[in-house]
Amino acid sequence: MSTESGIRLSPEDRATLEGWVADRNSPQKWVWRARIVLMWADGDGVTAIVRATGKTKRTAYRWRDRYVACGIEGLKRDASRPSRKPPLSAEVIKRVVDMTLHQKPPASTHWSVRKLAKVVGLSPSSVQRIWAAHGLKPHLIKKFKLSNDKAFVEKVQDVVGLYLNPPDKALVLCVDEKSQIQALDRTQPGLPIKKGRAGTMTHDYKRNGTTTLFAALDVATGKVIGECMPRHRHQEFLRFLRTIDRNTPKHFALDLVVDNYATHKHPKVKAWLARHKRFRLHFTPTSGSWLNQVERFFGLITDDAIRRGVFRSVTDLTIAIEAYLEHHNADPKPFIWAAKAADILEKVARGRRVLESQH
Missing domain, CATH: 1.10.10 (Arc Repressor Mutant, subunit A)
Structure with missing residues (x-):
């Protein structure tokens, strides 16, 4: 009152x-x-x-x-204030969206906010708001690869069948090599992390040699059999097969999921497998390494122990890898595979249809 x-x-x-x-x-x-x-x-x-x-x-x-x-x-309540600028017209918004989707800037592969704003006569913030409203992100790109393997369907059904319905009295092992792991030392020491500042590391490095990690992931338990070797020829693969043979119960058959690397199909490897009947190789489709679960383990060890490591020699690198394997195997956890073969095949078929419709 x-x-x-x-x-x-x-x-x-x-x-x-x-x-x-x-x-x-x-x-x-x-x-x-x-x-x-x-x-x-x-x-x-x-x-x-x-x-x-x-x-x-x-x-x-x-x-x-x-x-x-x-x-x-x-x-x-704050009083509502009228906008200083009139809202963008539908024609202007449509033009921005159409140019983003169907045109490219001169001498460039994609639009940036400022390039498009200059062409259409808007502010960069206006272009950004239009992109956000329409879910457009020209600065991002996702990579993909559809396998052209003629036996793609059979191989997917075979490998996924091992994951979802493993055979009795058999171990399913995902096997592969992480080759050319570099022992990198930094040219200058970095600074540790502290409040308000990330840890630092020089962008350049010294190469001190390479090693290859052979790994076999037990799908049921998550345990990994691993061994570092200087090269990844058929001789080293045979050596690793013998390591697997020694470190697995003799009364189990061994179903190995491997890729199509020539080493895995070498005549001497085939001859060794013919003499060791409990080994059965199952090949993933070409360009289908995502079906091999050990690739997920390689991602973990890279993030956790290798990418930010400082190694003054191959020996230091090997010690770090072996320490990671020991730590992992002390409390292993399997990756849970949930995708059914039919779902994977339908998704791939859908991807092919989209590509064909666009090209």
Whole structure:
């Protein structure tokens, strides 16, 4: 309620406003608005209110009038303000979307916000808002590869069948080589992580040799049999097969999921497998390494132990890899394969249809 000198507060409203001022968790804009109204109600003049709150006379009058018109709730709301610029027309938005989808900038492969804004005569922020509203991200690209293996269907069904319905009295092992792992040393020592600063590492490095990690992931348990060797020829693969033979129970058959690397099909490897009947190789499709679960393990060891490591020799690198294997095998956890062969094949077929429709 207003009076000649200011406004009159009900006891309830006064208690509420004084509570806002006293509460340290109140939004600051509520606090100074409450102080303006309380000072008007106490008979203070506008000059005193301006001096006490640091606001302008116009602001003091505005929030007095807002309380008179809307009460306590009016002090919580900010007045809506009309936009300084008119909204973009549908034609302009359509032009931005069409150019993003169907055209390319001169001498470039894709649009940036500033390039497109310059062409269409908008601000970069306007182009960004249009892209966000339409889910467009020209700066990003996702990579893919569809296998052209003629036996793609049979190989997918074979490998996925091992994961979802493994044979009795057999171990399913995903086998592969992570080749050419470099022992990299940095040219200068980095700084450790601290509050407010990430750890640092020089962009350049010294190469101190390479090693190859042969690994066999037990699909059922998650345990990994691993061995580092200087090369990855058929001789090393045979050596690793013997390592697998020694480290697995003799009464189990061994179903090995491998890729199509020539080493795995070498005549000497085939001859060795012919003499060791419990070994059965199952090949993933070409360009289908994602079917081999050991690739997921290679991603983990790269992120956890290799990419940011500092190795002054191949020996240091090998020790780090062996330590990671030991730590992993102390508490192994299998990867849970859930995708059915039919679902994978349908997804691939759908991808082929999309590609054919676009080209």
